[in-house]
Amino acid sequence: KQEVTQIPAALSVPEGENLVLNCSFTDSAIYNLQWFRQDPGKGLTSLLLIQSSQREQTSGRLNASLDKSSGRSTLYIAASQPGDSATYLCAVRPNLEGSARQLTFGSGTQLTVLP
Amino acid sequence: EAQVTQNPRYLITVTGKKLTVTCSQNMNHEYMSWYRQDPGLGLRQIYYSMNVEVTDKGDVPEGYKVSRKEKRNFPLILESPSPNQTSLYFCASSLAGRTYEQYFGPGTRLTVT
Numbered sequence: 001k002q003e004v005t006q007i008p009a010a011l012s013v014p015e016g017e018n019l020v021l022n023c024s025f026t027d028s029a030i031y032n033l034q035w036f037r038q039d040p041g042k043g044l045t046s047l048l049l050i051q052s053s054q055r056e057q058t059s060g061r062l063n064a065s066l067d068k069s070s071g072r073s074t075l076y077i078a079a080s081q082p083g084d085s086a087t088y089l090c091a092v093r094p095n096l097e098g099s100a101r102q103l104t105f106g107s108g109t110q111l112t113v114l115p
Numbered sequence: 116e117a118q119v120t121q122n123p124r125y126l127i128t129v130t131g132k133k134l135t136v137t138c139s140q141n142m143n144h145e146y147m148s149w150y151r152q153d154p155g156l157g158l159r160q161i162y163y164s165m166n167v168e169v170t171d172k173g174d175v176p177e178g179y180k181v182s183r184k185e186k187r188n189f190p191l192i193l194e195s196p197s198p199n200q201t202s203l204y205f206c207a208s209s210l211a212g213r214t215y216e217q218y219f220g221p222g223t224r225l226t227v228t
Contacts, residue, residue, distance in 0.1 A: 004157065034215060043119065043205060043219030044158075089157065093215070102173065103214075105150075105157035 023090030138206030
């Protein structure tokens with residue numbers, strides 16, 4: 001059964017720092033990997049989606065990498081801002097057909113960016 | 116505005132009292148899903164639905180029921196809630212072939228005493 005782990009569980013950094021969030025998964029047979037942001041009282045917002053054939057995806061100050069063979073992904077946030085404070089979740093989708101392709105989530109990293 | 120709505124947003128109830136959490140989307144999405152989120156465990160899928168009258172179990176379906184009589188609605192039913200169902204619940208929806216573009220509701224915080 002797929003297991004997704006995110007370390008650290010919480011991270012606090014001063015504004016302006018570059019930072020890396022880690023995600024690891026036990027079964028490398030994935031279809032894609034997705035990073036989400038969760039704000040208190042709100043639902044999840046998708047940040048980046050990496051297909052299994054891709055190595056990285058970029059959106060603004062965010063860059064996500066994927067090393068499928070080692071079961072790892074990182075989310076790099078450049079020049080962090082207080083508005084980046086949120087919980088970041090990693091999720092993988094198995095390489096199975098149709099309705100079996102359901103997400104498995106990690107427990108998240110709670111990020112606080114201090115002004 | 117495209118959105119997924121959940122009601123209620125907060126609920127405190129007692130063991131054994133049946134309750135329903137509603138989920139509605141206005142995007143004509145085929146796929147809908149329920150998740151629960153607990154500290155240290157991430158989001159775990161309870162049930163999902165690929166279309167009207169088509170539902171299937173996720174990872175943690177015990178103690179829950181769902182129905183999909185209309186495309187826009189996907190209610191989550193707890194027939195006899197127990198304290199271990201205290202959690203934060205999320206509903207999500209997407210087009211059938213684009214589950215990577217799930218839209219999430221704002222969450223329902225349920226406490227069962």
